[in-house]
Every structure is written in C-alpha cells, then in structure tokens.
Amino acid sequence: MIGTWSAVAVRVGRAMRAPSAPVTYTLITLCCLVFLVSPASGLSPAHGTGDGLLAAQRAYFRHWGVVPADLFEGSARATLTPATALFVHGSWVHLLGNMLFLYVFGAMTEERMGRVQFTLFYLGCGYLALLGYAAANADSQQSLVGASGAISAVLGAFLFLFPDARVTSLLPFLFFLPVRFPAWVVLPFWAVLQWLAAGRATQGPGVAYLAHLLGFGLGFCFAWARFGGRTRVKPAAPAQAPEGENQP
Numbered sequence: 001m002i003g004t005w006s007a008v009a010v011r012v013g014r015a016m017r018a019p020s021a022p023v024t025y026t027l028i029t030l031c032c033l034v035f036l037v038s039p040a041s042g043l044s045p046a047h048g049t050g051d052g053l054l055a056a057q058r059a060y061f062r063h064w065g066v067v068p069a070d071l072f073e074g075s076a077r078a079t080l081t082p083a084t085a086l087f088v089h090g091s092w093v094h095l096l097g098n099m100l101f102l103y104v105f106g107a108m109t110e111e112r113m114g115r116v117q118f119t120l121f122y123l124g125c126g127y128l129a130l131l132g133y134a135a136a137n138a139d140s141q142q143s144l145v146g147a148s149g150a151i152s153a154v155l156g157a158f159l160f161l162f163p164d165a166r167v168t169s170l171l172p173f174l175f176f177l178p179v180r181f182p183a184w185v186v187l188p189f190w191a192v193l194q195w196l197a198a199g200r201a202t203q204g205p206g207v208a209y210l211a212h213l214l215g216f217g218l219g220f221c222f223a224w225a226r227f228g229g230r231t232r233v234k235p236a237a238p239a240q241a242p243e244g245e246n247q248p
Contacts, residue, residue: 021108023110023122024102027102027147028103028106031087031089031095031099032099034089035089039053039057040089041092061143062143064081064145065085066085066130066131066133066144067140068135068139068142068144069138069140072134072138082128085130086126086127088145089145090146094146098147101154102151106154108165109154113157121157122150125215126149128218129153130144133149133210133211133214136210146208149211149215151215152194152215152216154219156216156220156223159183159184159188159220160227161227164184166181166182166183194213194216195213
C-alpha cells in the first residue's frame with residue numbers, strides 16, 4: 001500500500017477543480033475490476049474457500065505478479081510481469097489505498113501531461129520501479145504486486161508540476177485531524193517516511209518501500225526533464241469551497 005497516512009483531497013483554484021482525466025479514471029476502473037474478479041477479493045465461489053482460496057491466491061499472485069528470482073532467468077512471460085503486476089492488488093486495503101492516491105493526484109497530473117504521455121509515463125515508471133525493486137531482491141521467490149510504484153511516480157511528478165497545491169491530509173500523530181499543507185511540504189514528507197520504512201525492511205520483500213522511492217524519483221525526474229523549461233502551473237486564489245469539496 002502506498003502510504004502510512006492518507007492524503008484525502010487536493011484543493012486548488014477554480015480553473016483546476018474538475019480536470020478531465022479519462023486515463024486516470026480508466027486505470028482506477030481496471031484495477032477495481034481486476035481485483036473483483038480475482039481470488040484476492042474472495043468474492044467468487046469459483047475460487048473456493050479456506051485453504052483452497054489461499055492456494056488460488058498464491059497461484060494468482062505468482063502468475064501475474066513479479067517474482068524477482070524468475071524475472072532475471074530470461075523468461076519472456078516473466079519480463080511482462082512488472083506491467084501486469086500494476087493491475088493486481090493483494091487485499092481490499094491495498095487496492096483502496098492505492099486508488100485513493102491515484103484519484104487524488106492523477107487527474108491534475110494527467111491534464112498537465114496529456115492523455116498519451118500520461119499513459120506512457122504511468123506504465124513506464126511503474127514498470128521501472130518494480131524492475132528496480134526486483135533487482136535489489138533478485139533471489140526472492142515472493143510475489144510483488146500493486147500499482148504503488150506507478151502511483152508514486154505520479155506523486156513525484158505532481159510535486160514538480162504543482163508544488164503549491166494545497167493537500168488535505170490525515171496524520172495519525174495528530175489524531176487524524178485534517179490538516180492542509182502545500183504539496184512541497186506533504187509529498188517530500190511522505191518520501192522521507194518511505195525511506196525510513198525501507199531502511200527498517202530487513203526481512204525481504206513485504207511492502208515495497210523501495211519501489212515507492214524509485215517511482216517517486218522517476219516521476220519527479222521525468223517531470224523536471226519534460227517540463228523544467230516551462231512555467232509550472234500554480235493554483236489560482238481559491239474560491240469559497242462548497243460543502244463536501246474536501247471529501248474523496
């Protein structure tokens with residue numbers, strides 16, 4: 001899952017309040033549909049129950065997820081798994097956490113980049129983030145799934161493109177009270193949390209904090225290389241927020 005705290009809304013000026021983002025919404029829909037029909041959701045009777053369901057889930061994750069030890073054996077099928085794994089999630093919490101972040105940060109990033117470029121950016125950075133994580137754990141037989149690397153890239157690009165956008169967050173150490181900070185405060189803080197968590201992850205693959213960091217760095221560097229010579233978009237003065245605006 002992508003975060004240990006939840007960013008729940010981005011509020012900017014009126015001109016950006018409802019961006020057109022068909023790719024973002026399509027990615028969210030695909031991830032949700034894939035999860036619902038998979039053994040991971042536990043909803044389909046065809047996948048059984050109890051030990052049978054657990055076996056079906058393990059086989060499903062191994063087939064569609066990234067298994068580092070298999071990836072570097074040169075199998076053509078294995079080389080596709082960093083792409084297929086982007087649409088596979090291990091649990092309801094894993095899915096909903098990732099989709100929340102994609103919903104919050106993906107729409108504005110897509111509108112700035114354009115549909116085709118955003119699609120290639122999302123898939124390419126996601127693939128490379130999972131590939132980098134697999135390379136760092138090349139002997140592991142554990143399956144790695146989830147869109148966290150790609151969504152982390154979206155966060156990195158968002159930081160460069162919209163550093164002054166106001167992000168409403170729920171922070172556990174503030175008793176989950178909603179607080180609002182600019183993206184240049186919130187997203188680097190998130191990256192530091194991932195770095196600290198990666199440093200404590202000594203038991204092999206679990207939560208792919210390294211993939212989060214790789215994706216975030218790739219996303220920021222791509223946005224810098226692609227848009228660094230242009231004026232970044234700054235939010236206009238916010239108008240009065242209608243009731244419920246800050247809800248996901």
